[in-house]
Amino acid sequence: METSQGYSLFFFHAYEKPLKLAEALSSRKMILFGKLKLHLLSQRKHLPRTGLQNQLSTSEAMLNSLQDLHPLPKIILEYRQVHKIKSTFVDGLLAYMKKGSISSTWNQTGTVTGRLSAKHPNIQGISKHPIQISKPRDFKGKEKETVTISPRALFVSSEGHTFLAADFSQIELRILAHLSGDPELLKLFQESEKDDVFSTLTSQWKEIPMERVTHMDREQTKKVVYSVVYGAGKERLAACLGVTVQEATHFLERFLKKYKKIKDFSQTVISQCHHAGYVTSILGRRRPLPRICAQDQKLRAQAERQAVNFVVQGSAADLCKLAMIRIFAAVATSPTLTARLVAQIHDELLFEVEDAQVPEFAALVRRMMESLQQVQTLELQLKVPLKVNLTVGRSWGHLAPL
């Protein structure tokens, strides 16, 4: 059939009866590559393809490259964005709602790193930032109407209660500073404890004053730092920064030169993993990585990145879980406090607490979380302080610093 044009026979074999042509053409690939043959019109030599079946891809990059040829690719991209948002944040949440509230299922043992995960719904994946969607412009109207959805603002505390969120700031970076002992990184946390670290880093290597650092700059820095730490290549970094591969390479060298011991730390973790076959988090949890010995270069490189990632991300997960159970214990034994944990989003704990108890509870949470810098019984003694951010509000989407 159409195999010569590069798409699979899946749609035909998946059904007992052959599909009618009209049904078959409802597939985007059928339209894009079958009917319109846009891939043949494209100037590019190597079009994006999927992994195993080597089909032509309908990825974002592909559709972008095709959008000058036909209006359809852009429409597909818009449709994807809008539909995803409606189905997960509107229809999806409504489907899980029981008596005006929803309750996720939490899996405490489901991830390789030791983080928690949630499903039905995945409350950890609910968009943080409001999403703007432009309505299809009607032919008469001149104003482009937009509707904004802020999914987290849908969650409101019950009467007489407020949400209190407590999160560790830059927990993984602090753990990395501790484990690597990198002097520059340690300095960043030990002396400038008042400032925001990612803003400081942004102003340092973009060579702009602190007050000119925008939220976008800060978010980009955050992404870049973690990418680089966990072993991103120059191509990935270039794409992330929106610069050329040369510039990205230069940036990478400069970063690893300034924070020299990060590389040493990675190498140590990798060689330990190679000898033992596993890596260990700060509280002694293990992750086996048998592929660290693989002959295949790609598989081995992946295992090496996973090893480094686990030691840091897994250690952060250890501390977050420890914070959680210690706060549980403190609340359980308190004669007065009645706060309850509503959600856990990795390094953030979200509580619901009686309005009158907010100050007392906030103090308790801060004390519990910061005290994890040293825990004698676990022989834990971090070289960096742990910083805790507290925010409060009636709506999850509009929490303000305490």
Add this chain to the structure above:
DNA sequence: CTAAATTCC
């Protein structure tokens, strides 16, 4: 770069 869940095809 590393972790996840969800939705659609």
Add this chain to the structure above:
DNA sequence: ACCAGGAATTTAG
């Protein structure tokens, strides 16, 4: 009508 795997979306460092 369902399954399976993949791609793309979001989240978190």
